[in-house]
Structure formats: C-alpha cells, structure tokens
Amino acid sequence: MVSGSETSAFFAMVWWTTAVASVVAAWLMVFLRDLLKAAIAMAVVFLAVAGFLVMLNAEFLAVVQVLIYVGAVSILVVFAVLLTRDVFQGNIPHAHQGWVFLLTGVVLFLLAFIVLATPWHLLSASGMDAASRGALVATWVNPTPTLGRLLVREFVLPFEAVSVVLLAALIGALVIARER
Amino acid sequence: MLAPIGLSHYLVLSAILFSIGMFGVLSMRNLIAMVMGLEVMFNAVLLAGVAVARYVAPLPLRVAQTGGEGIAMTLTGQVFGVFIITVAAAEAALALALVLAVYRERETVDATRLDSMKH
CATH class of the missing domain: 1.20.5 (Single alpha-helices involved in coiled-coils or other helix-helix interfaces)
Known part of the structure; x- marks a missing residue:
C-alpha cells in the first residue's frame, strides 16, 4: 500500500532469512522430542513473527508480541513443562x-x-x-499514535470487552490451578 | 533475482505456519505440545491479519477521496492484532492452568490416556 523499501534486494534477503528461520523453528517445535527444546523453538517462531511485524510497519504490535509471547507465554509453557514432569517422556506423536x-x-x-x-x-x-x-503514507510511516486513537475511540467497546475477557481468564486460571 | 515481497508471500508463509501449528495440535500426545501448536496457529493468523491491513486498502479509500477518519481505519488490522494477542494470552494462561489441574488429578498429560468420557 505504501511505497517503501519492499522492492530493495536487501529487504527481500532479510525477509527470506526470517521466513526460513520461522518455518524451520516451527518444524523443530513439532518434531523435537524434548519439550523444553520445543519451547525454545516456539520462542524463535514468535521472534521471527515479531520481525515480520516490524517489516509490516506494525512496530507497536512487534513490541507487544515480544513482551507477551516471547516474554510471558514461552515462560508459562516452560513452567508447565517443568511442573508436569513429563519431560523425559517428551513430545511423542500418537498412532x-x-x-x-x-x-x-x-x-x-x-x-x-x-x-x-x-x-x-x-x-x-x-x-x-x-x-x-x-x-496514507503519513499515517503508515508512524502508525502507533493513530492505533492508540482507534483503540480508545472507534474500537473502545471491543477493547473493554477484551480486557474483561482477559481478567476473567486470568482469575479462572488462578482458580483452576489452585492447590486444593 | 528475488521477486519483491508482496501480500501473497506473507499469506503463504502464514498458511505454512498455520499448517505446522495445526499438525502439532492434532498429532501430539502431550497436552503442552498441543498448546504450543495452538499458539503458533494464533501467531500465523496475527501475521495474516496485519499483512492484509498493510497491503489491502479498505473500500472507502478506493472509491472516493476520504478524510483522516477513513485513512485511520486502514489500521483496523493492527487493532485486531492487539485483540488477537490479548485473547491468545488469556487462552494460554487458561489452557496451561487446565493442564496443571489435569496433571494433578490424573498424574499424566498424555491426551490419549484422558479418555474417561469414552467409557
């Protein structure tokens, strides 16, 4: 939509490197037997997607992606792997x-x-x-202020709804995982 | 030598990641491995949505000249990216809490052995 650096050979090279890295990491995530290594591969997939978000002029989303996926979800998965002690049995496919x-x-x-x-x-x-x-180009060169305005104006109702969903899910997770 | 990167590149890559994640969800026995596949599927959808927002102009922009409001709406894909990330975070927390509860109850996270509703 916005004419930019997409046509340069350097951009294409970076794009293809990231693409191959993400697909290889996803493949490893599925086929590594050790679940902890699979979780690391999953974090690599998330990082590669964050790179693509930067290439798509979505810098805010890229930072949120690193914070939530690489920072929180990966750690959560690693903790779940450690807590369930099935690491040695590992990532076995079914019949x-x-x-x-x-x-x-x-x-x-x-x-x-x-x-x-x-x-x-x-x-x-x-x-x-x-x-x-x-x-259009002016909006997309720096989309974050516009994104913030959209979130609290046009999309304020879904924004509030999703925050309630997140709160309910976190409280529910606490209740479900609590020791009885 | 290399073709310019366009929307199709992103969408095909997103389809590949989605399929690998789906393979992980459907073929694994470990519940945590299934959750990991699910997260990769969410990420593929996020990538597709943001790529479409970046390369496809909404209808009002194509048919007529519009003011700032219409141009701001081209960021709708990114807004929904925020929502996808939020819902995926909620889903991950809830799913892993369920896995822990199942493990505490049944001493296993093997999906093929969680079959008490079959009998």
Whole structure:
C-alpha cells in the first residue's frame, strides 16, 4: 500500500532469512522430542513473527508480541513443562500421525491455492488521488499514535470487552490451578 | 533475482505456519505440545491479519477521496492484532492452568490416556 523499501534486494534477503528461520523453528517445535527444546523453538517462531511485524510497519504490535509471547507465554509453557514432569517422556506423536499429516497437507494446499488464486492487486490503493495517498503514507510511516486513537475511540467497546475477557481468564486460571 | 515481497508471500508463509501449528495440535500426545501448536496457529493468523491491513486498502479509500477518519481505519488490522494477542494470552494462561489441574488429578498429560468420557 505504501511505497517503501519492499522492492530493495536487501529487504527481500532479510525477509527470506526470517521466513526460513520461522518455518524451520516451527518444524523443530513439532518434531523435537524434548519439550523444553520445543519451547525454545516456539520462542524463535514468535521472534521471527515479531520481525515480520516490524517489516509490516506494525512496530507497536512487534513490541507487544515480544513482551507477551516471547516474554510471558514461552515462560508459562516452560513452567508447565517443568511442573508436569513429563519431560523425559517428551513430545511423542500418537498412532494416527499419518492421517493428520495428510489432513494438514490438504489444508495447506487449500490455503495456498486460495491465497494465490485471489486477485489481491484489485484491492490495492492504486486508484487514489495524490492527497489521500500522502495522508496514507503519513499515517503508515508512524502508525502507533493513530492505533492508540482507534483503540480508545472507534474500537473502545471491543477493547473493554477484551480486557474483561482477559481478567476473567486470568482469575479462572488462578482458580483452576489452585492447590486444593 | 528475488521477486519483491508482496501480500501473497506473507499469506503463504502464514498458511505454512498455520499448517505446522495445526499438525502439532492434532498429532501430539502431550497436552503442552498441543498448546504450543495452538499458539503458533494464533501467531500465523496475527501475521495474516496485519499483512492484509498493510497491503489491502479498505473500500472507502478506493472509491472516493476520504478524510483522516477513513485513512485511520486502514489500521483496523493492527487493532485486531492487539485483540488477537490479548485473547491468545488469556487462552494460554487458561489452557496451561487446565493442564496443571489435569496433571494433578490424573498424574499424566498424555491426551490419549484422558479418555474417561469414552467409557
């Protein structure tokens, strides 16, 4: 939408490196037998996605991603692995893994087909006049102030609802995990 | 040599991550490994949503000239990214609390052995 550095060879190189890193880390997460190592691989996937968010002009989301996923969710998973003492038994697939592989392959094929068959270029902002395009670029060069305004104006109701959801889930987690 | 990075690149990558996460959820026996796959699926959806917001202009921007309000709305994808991250955090906390409760009750986190509702 916003013309920028996407066309440079350096950007493409960084993009492909991050993409390969994320896919390899996700693959390792599924196939490493040691759950602790799988949790580290999961953190690498989260970091790679944070890198993509930076490339997509979503710096605020990238920071939130590092804070919540890499900082909190990964640690939570590691603690759960340690507390359940099944580390030595590890990350074992069940007997029907072949069927699941087939099903997942079909899903991936369908998703990729839909993505590649959709004429996305019809949805670009190429028909805009110069003034709107300038305002659009100005918004996307530094989107965080606009994002903050949107969160407390247009989207204030979902924002409050999701905060109540988070509070309820955390209290529920405390109640469920409590020693009786 | 390398094609410019566009929306399709991000969406195909997101589909790959989603499928790997789904494979992890469906094929693993350990409940914690399933939660990890679920988190990767959430991340793939987040990536797809933010990429679409970045590359696709909403309808009002394409049909006519609009003021600041319409342009601010192009960030809707990022707003929903915030919501996805929040809901995923809530889900992770709740799921791992459930795993711990199950472990305390049954002394196992093996999904194939949690079959008391089958009998």
